[in-house]
Amino acid sequence: MSNRSGIRVLHVDDELDFADLTADYLERTDDRFTVVSVTDPNTGLDRLDKDDFDCIVSDYAMPGMNGLEFLEAVRDEDPELPFVLFTGQGSEEVASEAIAAGATDYLQKGGSIDQYELLANRIRNAVEQYRSRKRAATLTRLRSLAGDITQALVRAQSRDEVETRVCERISTTDPYTAAWIGTVNPETGRVESRTTAGHVDPSSCDATITADIDSLERELAETALRERRVAVSQDIARDSSAGLWKQAAVDSGVRSAAAVPLTYDDTQYGALVVYADDPELFDEDERALLSELGSDIGHATHSLEIEAQLRAERDRREALFTNAPTPVLESRPQGEKHVIVAVNDAFESVFGINREDAVGNPGTDVHIPQDASDRHAEIRERTEAGETVTFEIERDTADGRREFVTHAVPHGTDEEGPDGFYVWYTDVTEQRRREWEQSALREQILFALETTRSIIWTVTLDDGEFEFYGLSDIFGRLDIDDWEDFLAKAVHPKDRAKVARQYRTVERGETDEFVVEYRTNPASGDTRWLRSEGYVRGTDAPRVIVGLTTDVTSQKEHEQALQRQNERLNQFANVISHDLRNPLHVAQGHINLTRQGCDSDSLDDAADAIDRGLALVDDVLALAREENPASGVEPVDLEEVVTQCWETVMTSDATLTVETGHTIDADPGRLKQVFENLFRNAVEHAGGDVTITVGDLDDGFYVEDNGPGIPNEDRDDVFEPGYSTAGEGTGFGLAIVNEIADAHNWAVQVTDSETGGARFEITDVRVKS
Secondary structure, three states: OOOOOOEEEEEEOOOHHHHHHHHHHHHHHOOOEEEEEEOOHHHHHHHHHHOOOOEEEEOOOOOOOOHHHHHHHHHHHOOOOOEEEEEOOOOHHHHHHHHHHOOOEEEEOOOOHHHHHHHHHHHHHHHHHHHHHHHHHHHHHHHHHHHHHHHHHHHOOOHHHHHHHHHHHHHOOOOEEEEEEEEEOOOOOOEEEEEEEEOOOHHHOOOOOOOOOOOHHHHHHHHHHHHOOOEEEOOHHHOHHHOOHHHHHHHOOOOEEEEEEEEEOOEEEEEEEEEEOOOOOOOHHHHHHHHHHHHHHHHHHHHHHHHHHHHHHHHHHHHHHHOOOOOEEEEEEEOOEEEEEEEOHHHHHHHOOOHHHHOOOEHHHHOOOHHHHHHHHHHHHHHHOOOOEEEEEEEEEOOEEEEEEEEEEEEOOEOOEOOEEEEEEEEOHHHHHHHHHHHHHHHHHHHHHHHHOEEEEEEEOOOOEEEEEEOHHHHOOOOOOEHHHHHHHHEOHHHHHHHHHHHHHHHOOOOOEEEEEEEEOHHHOOOOEEEEEEEEEOOOOOOEEEEEEEEOHHHHHHHHHHHHHHHHHHHHHHHHHHHHHHHHHHHHHHHHHHHHHOOOHHHHHHHHHHHHHHHHHHHHHHHHOOOOOOOOOEEEEHHHHHHHHHHHOOOOOOEEEEEOOOEEEEOHHHHHHHHHHHHHHHHHHHOOOOEEEEEEEOOEEEEEEOOOOOOHHHOOOOOOOOOOOOOOOOOOHHHHHHHHHHHOOOEEEEEEOOOOOEEEEEEOOOEOO
């Protein structure tokens, strides 16, 4: 529908001269008429699709499409648009068909001016009736829309819900096609969309509300907010201010738009922008409805925000007061006292004071002890001046005397002072106890460090900052600031490269462990040996090495003494091996030569003595050179080892019984020595016909015989080097067994066998199967 103050008429007649004459008569008859003439119906349909008209005047007899066919085509698009059949070849039959097909009126052409005045009058009447029907329908539509939106506002629980329901309801009501609500971004000053509904999305166009400063929709919204009125564009296609957005809007079917400020009192809650597919839609009635809707939406938004604020305040009070896990009270000033007006559940349970006994009474009468009244008065003065006060107190509670950090916070402060006060009590009794314990522990650690001549130190890898705690004179009481300073002042010159190299591996992230032994700088005092062990704490910057340095000078001196002792022992072993074994071999050789010419019991005794001496040398060397008696541990089959050892030991008429199926972790060579020495020991002490049994234990094995056994009083001595009760023994066999067992972390125990003989149990063995 076109402008309400004018009447646009589309005149279709195949005679152009007559069409121009008709247009001239109509426009002179009434200056509100604007007549557009075309000569064929198809052109008329095209113009009707592109432009808006209030009435169509059409001839009947036209080539290609007659007036009735043209009428049917018009009614397919617009069932209500006034249509007057104005023809010179009509008849009663044509008139009847025209009215039946939906024509508004029928009039025959004539040559008199009166006929054109009659046509003008018929057009005016048809347009006025058409507009009246449209107005009535519009009012009905507007009242329905207003009622629906009012119901939506009543049901909405949040601002977002208000905006969503309003946009959805408007966008589904003809002739509106879409709606959105936007607010001003305080940072950019631009109106930006919050909620949209319908088939036109403001963000879908190149010239959007957030991107095109010249776009019509943004201009409308800003105008509406700035001037606090409904701003409209009645015909976007003809609106020169629409900018780039115009074509996108027209292509989407949008012909007009309006922006409505959403306000309540002096507060603006944004703008509602609506689109319609009907140009010239936003007349006075439409704008009045939209203005009323804007006020209603603003009022509803204001009410919901007030409710939200009240809920938030209630929720804050619930969280900070009612549901707080710590005691809280609220008080108000009354004269010179603060009267308690509320306490939470935690206050009742912690202090053991009923709410009824607290509320309505001054705090000094409820739970503030007499000896704290002066301090309470000072705190009261400060809070009444509007100050938040934090202080520590002790109070009697249901569980005895406790310590609290207390926060007194005034609220509702104005020129006359606070309306009241919240007081929060945080129990710090356990925290203070832990702090005291930590302080005491720190003192104990420092004392322990001084006692053990150790220090704790830290190095920050980013900047090399060095700090240490404990016995400071371990470095000669040096003033050390960073790592380079430490290297230069505290480390022996010959050890600096070693220490620096270890530090760099940690610094580069190649390892998290810093372990090094070094000497102190002789320039700072006596040179001492130190061992530092540190580990990187944390993976993010700054990375810090935390370590312990211990004075190991005594340990080093002991190690050096042991090394010298081992060197002397090696020299002794060499002497035994060369200077003692060689003469015995020479003597043994002479005895063998002498036996060729003389057979004497004395020679046998001498040979036995030499054999015993050589065995003694072998055992002594085995003990003296046993630096690593279990260096190659691997799974070993016990039965196989036992059998091999039995074949290499001179066992005379002795008998071996093997009752083992174990496989154990052991050094095979050293394990053979264990069995060989135990077998020899059994033969030497129990006789040549002894029976020896090897069997399994849950965590090891045993070797036993049926000989006379070992007396209880001798069992503590049998593993001592040189101890023997057999005349032909060296006394070193069991010592070697014990040494090898210790090297494997095994235990050896002597007990009785079932027959009363000796039983050696080797336990703590790692049994594989």
